[in-house]
Amino acid sequence: xxxxxxxxxQFVCLLQEKKEREREMALRNIMGKRVxxxxxxxxxxxxxxxxxxxxxxxxxxLYSAINQALHVALETDPRAFVFGEDVSFGGVxxxxxxLADRFGKxxxxxxxxxxxxxxxxxxxLAAMGNRAIAxxxxxxxxxxxxxxxxxxxxxxxxxSGNQFNCGGLTxxxxxxxxxxxxxxxxxxxxxxxxxxxxxxxxxxxxxRQAKGLLLSCIRDPNPVVFFEPKWLYRLAVEEVPEHxxxxxxxxxxxxxxxxxxxxxxxxxQLSIMEQACIExxxxxxxxxxxxxxxxxxxxxxxxxxxxxxTGRVLISHEAPVTGGFGAEISASIVxxxxxxxxxxxxxxxxxxxxxxxxxxxxxxxxxxKILDAIKATVNY
Amino acid sequence: MANWVRISSRSIGNHIxxxxxxxxxxxAVDINKSxxxxxxxxGGRTVCDRNRRYLNxxxxxxxxxxxxxxxxxxxxxxxxxxxLSSDTDDDQLSLDFPGGKVSYTxxxxxxSESSQTRVPCYRVLDDDGELIKDTDFQQVSKExxxxxxxxxxNLQIMDTIFYEAQRQGRISFYLTSAGEEAINIASxxxxxxxxxxxxxxxxxxxxxWRGFTLQEFADQCFGNKADYGKGRQMPIHYGSKKHNxxxxxxxxxTQLPQAAGIAYxxxxxxxxxxxxxxxxxxxxxxxDFHAGLNFAAVMEAPVIFFCRNNGWAISTNVWEQFRSxxxxxxxxxxxxxxxxxxxxxxLAVYTAVSAARxxxxxxxxxxxxxxxxxxxxxxxxxxxxxxxRQSDEIVYWKNARNPVNRFxxxxxxxxxxxxxxxxxxxxxxxxxLLEAIQVAEKTEKPPLSEMFTDVYDYPPPxxxxxxxxxxxxxxxxxxxxxSDIPV
Numbered sequence: 104x105x106x107x108x109x110x111x112x113q114f115v116c117l118l119q120e121k122k123e124r125e126r127e128m129a130l131r132n133i134m135g136k137r138v139x140x141x142x143x144x145x146x147x148x149x150x151x152x153x154x155x156x157x158x159x160x161x162x163x164x165l166y167s168a169i170n171q172a173l174h175v176a177l178e179t180d181p182r183a184f185v186f187g188e189d190v191s192f193g194g195v196x197x198x199x200x201x202l203a204d205r206f207g208k209x210x211x212x213x214x215x216x217x218x219x220x221x222x223x224x225x226x227x228l229a230a231m232g233n234r235a236i237a238x239x240x241x242x243x244x245x246x247x248x249x250x251x252x253x254x255x256x257x258x259x260x261x262x263s264g265n266q267f268n269c270g271g272l273t274x275x276x277x278x279x280x281x282x283x284x285x286x287x288x289x290x291x292x293x294x295x296x297x298x299x300x301x302x303x304x305x306x307x308x309x310x311r312q313a314k315g316l317l318l319s320c321i322r323d324p325n326p327v328v329f330f331e332p333k334w335l336y337r338l339a340v341e342e343v344p345e346h347x348x349x350x351x352x353x354x355x356x357x358x359x360x361x362x363x364x365x366x367x368x369x370x371x372q373l374s375i376m377e378q379a380c381i382e383x384x385x386x387x388x389x390x391x392x393x394x395x396x397x398x399x400x401x402x403x404x405x406x407x408x409x410x411x412x413t414g415r416v417l418i419s420h421e422a423p424v425t426g427g428f429g430a431e432i433s434a435s436i437v438x439x440x441x442x443x444x445x446x447x448x449x450x451x452x453x454x455x456x457x458x459x460x461x462x463x464x465x466x467x468x469x470x471x472k473i474l475d476a477i478k479a480t481v482n483y
Numbered sequence: 484m485a486n487w488v489r490i491s492s493r494s495i496g497n498h499i500x501x502x503x504x505x506x507x508x509x510x511a512v513d514i515n516k517s518x519x520x521x522x523x524x525x526g527g528r529t530v531c532d533r534n535r536r537y538l539n540x541x542x543x544x545x546x547x548x549x550x551x552x553x554x555x556x557x558x559x560x561x562x563x564x565x566x567l568s569s570d571t572d573d574d575q576l577s578l579d580f581p582g583g584k585v586s587y588t589x590x591x592x593x594x595s596e597s598s599q600t601r602v603p604c605y606r607v608l609d610d611d612g613e614l615i616k617d618t619d620f621q622q623v624s625k626e627x628x629x630x631x632x633x634x635x636x637n638l639q640i641m642d643t644i645f646y647e648a649q650r651q652g653r654i655s656f657y658l659t660s661a662g663e664e665a666i667n668i669a670s671x672x673x674x675x676x677x678x679x680x681x682x683x684x685x686x687x688x689x690x691x692w693r694g695f696t697l698q699e700f701a702d703q704c705f706g707n708k709a710d711y712g713k714g715r716q717m718p719i720h721y722g723s724k725k726h727n728x729x730x731x732x733x734x735x736x737t738q739l740p741q742a743a744g745i746a747y748x749x750x751x752x753x754x755x756x757x758x759x760x761x762x763x764x765x766x767x768x769x770x771d772f773h774a775g776l777n778f779a780a781v782m783e784a785p786v787i788f789f790c791r792n793n794g795w796a797i798s799t800n801v802w803e804q805f806r807s808x809x810x811x812x813x814x815x816x817x818x819x820x821x822x823x824x825x826x827x828x829x830l831a832v833y834t835a836v837s838a839a840r841x842x843x844x845x846x847x848x849x850x851x852x853x854x855x856x857x858x859x860x861x862x863x864x865x866x867x868x869x870x871x872r873q874s875d876e877i878v879y880w881k882n883a884r885n886p887v888n889r890f891x892x893x894x895x896x897x898x899x900x901x902x903x904x905x906x907x908x909x910x911x912x913x914x915x916l917l918e919a920i921q922v923a924e925k926t927e928k929p930p931l932s933e934m935f936t937d938v939y940d941y942p943p944p945x946x947x948x949x950x951x952x953x954x955x956x957x958x959x960x961x962x963x964x965x966s967d968i969p970v
Binding site: 209212215217219220222223224225226227229230231235247250251254255258259262264265266268270300303325353400403 | 710711712713715716720722723724729730732734737739740741742743744745746747748749751770771773774775777778781782936937938939940943944945
């Protein structure tokens with residue numbers, strides 16, 4: 104009996120090893136193909152990545168980094184398309200500069216002013232195995248496409264029993280405060296999409312992150328919504344490798360080590376949080392800062408490990424606090440780490456109002472608001 | 484025997500185009516013209532055909548031809564200039580604006596909200612299934628006609644029996660295509676296997692035509708492990724990759740902009756195929772209808788938008804749905820060539836779809852077909868239409884205007900079908916269906932693990948965790964869960 108069990112366990116282990124080997128082989132094949140030919144036709148596994156290799160890098164801003172990613176995407180896959188309102192001349196934020204000239208009007212083109220059409224059209228293109236990179240001019244205008252995203256894109260694979268999928272779809276949209284955007288040029292709608300099984304939501308914090316993450320999103324075999332922090336389009340400048348590289352999805356990054364409190368955020372808010380961390384350091388509070396990067400499916404493991412270390416957590420986002428994605432993180436952390444927590448989970452977020460114009464400075468989760476919350480949490 | 488004309492598909496397209504230019508199809512709109520305005524509405528064969536002839540004369544291959552077609556709009560403007568100015572005597576009477584030249588008038592006239600006469604409806608067979616004299620249509624061989632008719636009968640019986648099965652509580656839901664058998668089968672028959680179908684939900688006949696078996700239909704309705712959709716959706720939400728039939732989804736009209744995207748892909752791949760997307764009269768009120776048609780027109784995508792105007796959107800009749808002359812007139816608003824056909828006339832539907840397909844594929848443009856018909860059945864098994872319409876109206880359409888009987892008459896009058904074959908076919912199909920249902924009922928449901936797959940390409944950690952947790956719950960409370968799902 105024991106022998107049978109032993110043999111059975113060996114068999115199970117062998118099977119697991121085989122599975123792992125197969126996955127590794129698949130990854131290797133993709134990595135191998137990635138150089139030169141790129142990922143033509145093949146669907147990259149969502150974990151297929153490579154480190155940001157050393158090589159030549161240039162100091163560029165966010166919109167240039169995104170522009171580079173799009174150039175790479177279209178270069179490496181002849182079935183990649185970029186479309187949306189005004190993308191042809193370069194786009195209102197210049198993210199699509201040079202693409203139409205280089206790749207032609209059949210692959211880079213303006214669409215009529217119709218978000219539900221843009222996303223619907225993109226779903227169709229993607230369903231035929233193409234990489235459809237759709238641009239929504241401002242995240243504030245994504246709502247007409249909500250039906251197509253939630254009821255169609257997110258469920259395309261599942262409802263068809265995997266006969267069909269629109270994994271090649273990536274929807275890019277500038278989001279977030281810009282200082283003078285008001286109701287309709289400042290929104291952070293990520294929470295609406297985080298509630299939808301079947302899509303991924305990714306938000307980069309910087310130019311280098313943006314290029315690698317966007318390429319991963321484009322090559323990921325699932326439909327992705329990629330929110331770009333518009334505030335950082337020009338403001339954020341960073342060394343960005345010139346070559347083709349990808350950063351992993353669903354992997355959070357600890358961008359600052361600490362031991363007293365864990366801070367979780369994404370996008371432009373991270374730079375504000377970092378300032379708060381630096382100031383808190385002067386008061387002897389050691390802050391650990393985590394960039395979530397992918398909001399769904401999110402990396403619970405990394406956040407949990409950090410909270411187990413620090414015992415305190417603070418989440419910050421621009422979107423209104425009620426029903427914001429911070430609530431999901433908070434609930435999850437309380438579930439897993441209740442006994443470890445030294446203080447309630449803190450959230451420093453936008454207020455529950457439409458994004459105001461003259462009152463923006465009051466609405467925003469500022470460095471001092473975060474600093475106050477850090478201190479309150481640490482002194483709980 | 485009625486006088487019928489044998490016309491090939493190519494010439495049918497040309498013929499209809501010619502008729503269109505002469506104002507037969509689509510130009511019945513009466514515009515309040517003033518003395519100064521040029522009649523820019525004479526014919527649809529204007530700039531596009533001129534461009535095409537010019538472009539075809541160049542030594543380019545198809546791919547670069549497409550490139551040039553993308554610039555067509557600017558070329559078209561210039562061509563339009565010369566076209567208009569040839570009619571306009573005085574250059575001073577025309578104005579230059581973005582979008583091209585337009586002549587002006589000092590008479591203030593509103594275009595009427597409707598034309599004097601409604602757009603006429605193309606038909607080939609009269610109500611008794613006799614060929615109308617001197618009609619143009621796409622000839623159908625005996626083999627094709629018999630196949631078409633058989634499939635129409637198949638569909639009728641399938642609908643009846645599945646509807647009954649729902650009433651008996653054996654499946655949870657069903658909706659019939661009663662009254663729309665000609666639309667279902669004849670439109671499918673005019674296409675090739677490579678043409679991609681984006682259905683609404685009342686077009687299972689298209690799948691039937693393409694070879695989806697009764698067993699496959701039954702498996703989906705029962706949501707068993709043989710269902711390609713893995714039991715995830717309600718009955719009638721069929722989908723079949725091998726038949727190029729995209730999975731049905733309940734939201735209305737969402738498939739229309741997707742159809743434009745799929746057609747654009749076909750265009751980029753230089754495929755000799757088109758997309759056919761179906762929609763009902765109600766669906767044309769959705770924003771996605773506007774989005775889909777506009778995108779298809781601007782992208783010059785080979786899509787046939789097939790509107791089944793059956794008069795009812797659940798309980799909402801067309802008077803409460805729109806105030807236009809049906810759907811056919813909307814095509815022109817998007818720059819889309821359109822036609823209205825008798826949806827209960829299999830030969831008319833077949834001919835129109837054949838011609839539309841040819842235009843869509845060869846000219847890389849969208850086409851709109853409005854097929855007038857009547858929804859004989861209730862909206863679905865959750866509906867009782869006698870609550871909002873007269874029973875004798877239903878009976879009238881079911882009997883006197885029945886598309887299956889009408890086509891049968893034509894097929895039989897050609898000597899291609901007999902009463903005996905009819906009886907044989909009906910009993911055979913019925914038997915097959917009952918067997919299919921029995922088998923489907925007995926077939927195991929998909930295993931629980933299939934609930935968690937295909938949300939993404941691979942299940943993420945949260946789903947793995949949830950599955951694990953759920954299994955623990957099931958082992959503690961097995962009575963809470965259906966016993967026919969293998970855990």
